[in-house]
Amino acid sequence: MWLPGQGRSRFGFTVNYQFDWEPILESRALILEGLATTILLSLCALALASIIGVIVGTLASSRHKGARLGAAAIVELTRNIPLLIHMYIWYVGLAFLRLPPFLCGVLGLSVYSGAYVAEIVRAGIASVPDGQNKAALATGLTRLQALLLVVYPQALRIVAPSLGNVFSQLIKDSSLASAIAVMELTYQASAIEGQTFRTFEIYITICALYLLLVSAVTLALRLLAGPRDDAPAQELASA
Amino acid sequence: MRHARRLLAALTASFLAWSGVAAAQAPQNTLATIKQRGKIIAGVKFDTPPFGFLDENNQPTGFDLDLVHKIADRLGVGVEFVKVTSPTRIPLLVSGNVDLVAASMTRTPEREKTIDFSITYYTGGQSLLVPADSKITGIKDLDGKEVAVQQGTTLEKNIAAVAPSAKVIAFKDYNSAWLALAQGRVDALTGSLNILQGFQKNNPKFKIVGEMFSVEPFGIGFRKGDTELRDAVDAALKDLWTSGAYSSLYRKYFGTDPAVPIETRP
Amino acid sequence: MPDVISQNMPFLLQGLVTTLRIAALTAIGGTLLGLAVGVAVQLRLPFVAGLLRVYIEFVRGTPLLVMLFICYFALPALMGLHVTAEQATVLGFVLFIAAYIAEDVRSGLRSIGSGLVRAALATGLTRLQSLRLIIVPLALRRIIPALFNQYVRLLKFTSVASVIGVQEFTGSAMLVNARVFAPVSILIFVALTYLVLCLLLSSVGRVLHAYLAA
Numbered sequence: 001m002w003l004p005g006q007g008r009s010r011f012g013f014t015v016n017y018q019f020d021w022e023p024i025l026e027s028r029a030l031i032l033e034g035l036a037t038t039i040l041l042s043l044c045a046l047a048l049a050s051i052i053g054v055i056v057g058t059l060a061s062s063r064h065k066g067a068r069l070g071a072a073a074i075v076e077l078t079r080n081i082p083l084l085i086h087m088y089i090w091y092v093g094l095a096f097l098r099l100p101p102f103l104c105g106v107l108g109l110s111v112y113s114g115a116y117v118a119e120i121v122r123a124g125i126a127s128v129p130d131g132q133n134k135a136a137l138a139t140g141l142t143r144l145q146a147l148l149l150v151v152y153p154q155a156l157r158i159v160a161p162s163l164g165n166v167f168s169q170l171i172k173d174s175s176l177a178s179a180i181a182v183m184e185l186t187y188q189a190s191a192i193e194g195q196t197f198r199t200f201e202i203y204i205t206i207c208a209l210y211l212l213l214v215s216a217v218t219l220a221l222r223l224l225a226g227p228r229d230d231a232p233a234q235e236l237a238s239a
Numbered sequence: 240m241r242h243a244r245r246l247l248a249a250l251t252a253s254f255l256a257w258s259g260v261a262a263a264q265a266p267q268n269t270l271a272t273i274k275q276r277g278k279i280i281a282g283v284k285f286d287t288p289p290f291g292f293l294d295e296n297n298q299p300t301g302f303d304l305d306l307v308h309k310i311a312d313r314l315g316v317g318v319e320f321v322k323v324t325s326p327t328r329i330p331l332l333v334s335g336n337v338d339l340v341a342a343s344m345t346r347t348p349e350r351e352k353t354i355d356f357s358i359t360y361y362t363g364g365q366s367l368l369v370p371a372d373s374k375i376t377g378i379k380d381l382d383g384k385e386v387a388v389q390q391g392t393t394l395e396k397n398i399a400a401v402a403p404s405a406k407v408i409a410f411k412d413y414n415s416a417w418l419a420l421a422q423g424r425v426d427a428l429t430g431s432l433n434i435l436q437g438f439q440k441n442n443p444k445f446k447i448v449g450e451m452f453s454v455e456p457f458g459i460g461f462r463k464g465d466t467e468l469r470d471a472v473d474a475a476l477k478d479l480w481t482s483g484a485y486s487s488l489y490r491k492y493f494g495t496d497p498a499v500p501i502e503t504r505p
Numbered sequence: 506m507p508d509v510i511s512q513n514m515p516f517l518l519q520g521l522v523t524t525l526r527i528a529a530l531t532a533i534g535g536t537l538l539g540l541a542v543g544v545a546v547q548l549r550l551p552f553v554a555g556l557l558r559v560y561i562e563f564v565r566g567t568p569l570l571v572m573l574f575i576c577y578f579a580l581p582a583l584m585g586l587h588v589t590a591e592q593a594t595v596l597g598f599v600l601f602i603a604a605y606i607a608e609d610v611r612s613g614l615r616s617i618g619s620g621l622v623r624a625a626l627a628t629g630l631t632r633l634q635s636l637r638l639i640i641v642p643l644a645l646r647r648i649i650p651a652l653f654n655q656y657v658r659l660l661k662f663t664s665v666a667s668v669i670g671v672q673e674f675t676g677s678a679m680l681v682n683a684r685v686f687a688p689v690s691i692l693i694f695v696a697l698t699y700l701v702l703c704l705l706l707s708s709v710g711r712v713l714h715a716y717l718a719a
Binding site for chain 3: 081088173190
């Protein structure tokens with residue numbers, strides 16, 4: 001039976017290395033733990049990033065110039081600092097707070113992604129015709145009610161695909177949390193590699209797992225939202 | 240369709256990986272390559288005092304580095320240092336990024352399945368570093384405590400074995416592990432005694448406690464089957480011992496004379 | 506400026522130079538590769554387009570850090586070459602960003618109406634000539650904002666190279682921090698530097714776009 005790793009390789013060398021998936025199978029508990037942590041990390045960060053993004057994005061759409069400028073400044077400040085630095089800030093810079101690594105990962109990811117969500121929310125609010133807001137106010141709703149009941153739902157429908165993209169990006173960005181010792185998928189991969197030395201096997205495995213996660217999110221989004229022309233939303237998402 | 244493409248992508252990558260792995264471990268004569276190139280490319284640590292670390296001018300230095308310099312001198316070639324960490328040192332050796340690894344690496348039977356080792360050039364033991372005011376006096380006091388360790392080391396397994404009820408947190412490099420202790424995120428840092436001494440040297444707020452609870456013989460790592468290079472390095476190491484150069488190097492970094500002579504191959 | 510920063514400035518500046526070097530090499534290589542891939546896919550070149558689509562999907566679903574790990578440990582063996590961490594980083598970054606730029610190039614090409622293409626062909630230019638002289642330059646001009654977006658993103662994600670040991674700006678700063686323990690000063694300095702550089706780069710992109718659109 002021909003097994004990969006035996007006999008002559010395609011480069012014509014005589015192979016003396018056994019390609020070995022056994023250690024990976026043995027480490028599947030660690031891999032699954034890492035996968036679970038990655039999912040949990042991404043979900044928490046998505047929730048927090050959404051909250052931050054909605055608040056800042058709404059501020060950015062305010063009538064008050066001060067609020068708009070303030071929001072824009074916050075967005076520029078957080079967006080132009082690398083994600084890794086964000087994580088280090090919470091974990092190393094604010095070490096006196098003794099925040100657990102997982103929380104630092106969530107905070108770093110959500111503040112960074114929150115800036116992107118804020119831009120998406122701002123664009124979403126801006127794309128709701130002004131007439132909607134005026135009509136809502138005319139029927140006697142307060143400004144806040146108009147926002148919550150009329151503007152947000154419509155804005156949300158428009159930007160939902162972009163939020164899906166943010167979630168996919170979050171899942172991929174979560175791998176950086178391994179640098180601050182959060183035991184997510186990439187961290188576990190390094191740990192397994194360090195003990196078994198099976199670099200190829202382990203990194204291909206987690207590549208496949210990340211691809212699966214991201215595909216699952218994209219698929220779920222497509223099922224929920226229905227097929228649509230999301231080109232303008234895509235543009236927003238990659239902004 | 241997109242998803243089928245993604246799965247196909249993963250499979251393609253695996254297939255490419257097979258051939259890559261095959262090419263990596265084909266027997267080769269690294270010594271000849273080194274002589275031709277005119278220098279050794281050595282994987283060393285930059286964050287593990289006193290074996291490999293940065294001095295006040297942020298220049299790499301250390302026992303391992305000096306040892307490699309001396310070996311290179313005897314082989315008549317120069318040296319280029321590549322930074323490695325415990326988790327990356329063996330993969331980088333196996334993939335051909337470095338010719339050899341002198342990175343505070345303990346020789347174990349498990350590792351000997353993947354790589355070859357030189358003769359033992361240093362023997363240390365594992366110990367604990369704690370804050371000066373800590374109540375911990377040894378491994379028996381580690382119940383429920385958090386201990387930092389480097390990923391990909393024998394130390395990781397040892398500490399889990401001797402203190403099963405301690406919470407072991409593995410970091411990707413010594414810098415991170417040391418920072419964790421210094422910032423109070425963990426209660427103790429475990430590592431080879433001389434490494435802990437290296438961290439403690441400039442930081443009197445920490446102390447080393449407990450007896451050594453493992454024996455760590457360090458060896459220089461080579462790719463499997465790379466016998467010419469290994470024999471040349473072994474010869475150079477023995478030469479350093481007989482000429483006394485090894486002892487003076489040892490004194491420079493560890494402050495004492497070496498307790499055991501360089502071990503000859505058993 | 507805090508002592509810690511000024512004392513270690515030469516080392517930190519070296520790191521910054523490394524960051525800029527990696528970013529520049531990646532921007533050039535990634536744009537060229539992304540352009541080639543984008544055109545090939547959009548033109549539906551037989552066989553090649555399908556393979557390239559697989560490549561794009563693979564990269565876009567993979568975290569950057571994992572790409573770097575693969576490039577540093579797996580690919581040197583494939584090529585039988587010795588690569589430094591920096592070389593592996595540039596390779597990984599180029600492969601990474603080219604996939605995203607390819608998609609931007611595709612949307613740029615899509616935005617050019619078929620009317621213009623027909624007009625170009627009608628003047629007697631061959632398919633290749635009209636592509637080279639008219640369509641691609643026009644598409645490029647249109648996607649300048651998207652390209653600069655990618656470049657700013659690139660500048661930020663050079664920091665990830667520090668995880669595989671490249672002594673670029675972030676890596677150097679964290680090495681210094683491990684020795685001197687001044688995380689607040691060092692991180693503020695690092696964050697501000699990236700902020701200024703990214704804002705500068707974005708401004709250049711805006712100016713260029715305005716100039717070309719005029």
